[in-house]
Amino acid sequence: MTVRILQNAPINKQEWAYLQIRHWILNGTLEPGQKLDQDTLAGELSISRIPLRQALSRLFAEGFVAHRPNQSWVVSTVSLDDARDVYAGREALEVLLTEKATPLITPADLEEIAATLDEQQKALDNRELDVARDHDRAFHNRIYEVAGMNRTLQAQQQLRAMSDRYIAMYMSDIGRAISAMKEHREILDALVSKDFARAKEATGQHVRHGIDVLEEVLR
Numbered sequence: 001m002t003v004r005i006l007q008n009a010p011i012n013k014q015e016w017a018y019l020q021i022r023h024w025i026l027n028g029t030l031e032p033g034q035k036l037d038q039d040t041l042a043g044e045l046s047i048s049r050i051p052l053r054q055a056l057s058r059l060f061a062e063g064f065v066a067h068r069p070n071q072s073w074v075v076s077t078v079s080l081d082d083a084r085d086v087y088a089g090r091e092a093l094e095v096l097l098t099e100k101a102t103p104l105i106t107p108a109d110l111e112e113i114a115a116t117l118d119e120q121q122k123a124l125d126n127r128e129l130d131v132a133r134d135h136d137r138a139f140h141n142r143i144y145e146v147a148g149m150n151r152t153l154q155a156q157q158q159l160r161a162m163s164d165r166y167i168a169m170y171m172s173d174i175g176r177a178i179s180a181m182k183e184h185r186e187i188l189d190a191l192v193s194k195d196f197a198r199a200k201e202a203t204g205q206h207v208r209h210g211i212d213v214l215e216e217v218l219r
Helices: 013-026 038-045 049-061 080-104 107-125 129-146 150-170 174-192 196-218
Strands: 065-067 073-075
Touching: 013 038, 013 049, 013 150, 038 049, 049 065, 080 129, 080 150, 080 174, 080 196, 107 129, 107 174, 129 150, 129 174, 150 174, 150 196, 174 196
Parallel strands: none
Antiparallel strands: 065 073
């Protein structure tokens, strides 16, 4: 297959393979249900099969690939039931993390969060949806880190990773990506005013809006 290789690859070959294969799955180069030939992938990535298998195991843990009994790897399929499950967990944890972060957030935190949104807006203006999606993740992560609930954050990030394929579907449309950006502004405004109830509700609505759209897309 002819594919675009990510630039600035990490030194660690396993991490490099993980990021690249994940990127191919998110942008549709590798499609749901597609068999992953290890020799082909290793050749494309110029690595041995050991770091490749390590990368595939990590992607398996995040739901990006599946491992069949005959030892073959395939790109996992997506489903509405799975999306509902993942988004329900995300809503519960993200609302909780936002609630805990709101009274603790500092002006410096808010400045950093606002700067991330500015970068996301630039990416949208340039129609760089992959880049906008990265800033989307950074926006949420920066808020949730303030809560100081490391175990809960770890669980949320695992669910976020599992939902990345659904987020890529959602943000493949520029109109939906712009809508998500507006919802981010609403969350930030609530944090600036330290409005606990509004911040919680805006976060919950943001996650629920995502699954509402996916209900239509996945049907």
